[in-house]
Amino acid sequence: MSATPALETRDLTIRFGGHVAVNAVSCAFHPGTLTAIVGPNGAGKTTYFNLISGQLKATAGRVLLGGQDVTGLSASARTKRGMGRAFQLTNLFPNLTVMENVRLAVQSRAGAGLQFLQLWSHRGDLIDRADSLLAAVKLLDKRNAMAGALPHGDQRKLEVALLLALEPDIFMFDEPTAGMSVDEVPTVLELIHGIKALGNKTVLLVEHKMDVVRSLADRIIVLHNGTLVADGDPAEVIASPVVQEAYLGVMPEKLEAAP
């Protein structure tokens, strides 16, 4: 574990009117680790992600990337510094094909967006790279379909391919398998496992399914009413009274369903 965290939040806070959605959350995330963020509905998990990625501006507190304060930077400036987040549909071009979407993402990562000569001379490489990403998310057979016409589960897989194309240092997944059919879930979980296996990426995963959390996470943090209430080893955190209490009456069946 390196000394400087890839990502750190210090007293990160946002208020919506009188409601404190994320309340002074201080937490550091290191390269080579996968942290699951759990908590009941409305706990502030997605809002925490929005503050980290720059979609929302913090009321107070700071976000640091590789030790550098990025609190004042836009979402796109944070992306350039290695922050990667899959967004539902917002960075997907519905009227382009699956292949064209991935190729554009690969191209932007290669910095070839406006350099047409370079683009054309490397076109074969770009297509090879895009094809390998489509193979990874099992969408090769749909490469010529319009992105906007894909079923929901395929669109989520495409989002993951776009995220992989950016080769970020930090991966943020917010319920990546939500809305997927049971047979599609393993593809996405295998990909997240593969990212973790690279050993140098920092992965944050919001996930309600405790069996998924158990199989992937090195660490669990728990948010409850916007506050970080537990942080540690997955087995210990899941067994802790604070988690049992936080989930009680909200989704106890999911805790029980875990192996």
Ligand SMILES: Nc1ncnc2c1ncn2[C@@H]1O[C@H](COP(=O)(O)OP(=O)(O)OP(=O)(O)O)[C@@H](O)[C@H]1O
């Ligand atoms: N833009 C906003 N304006 C006002 N309130 C908001 C806004 N975004 C989030 N909230 C509130 O902040 C709280 C935390 O919401 P958030 O979506 O972060 O929860 P969550 O933990 O992601 O829940 P879920 O598990 O259901 O996805 C909720 O009470 C929500 O209503």
Ligand SMILES: [Mg+2]
């Ligand atoms: Mg959420």
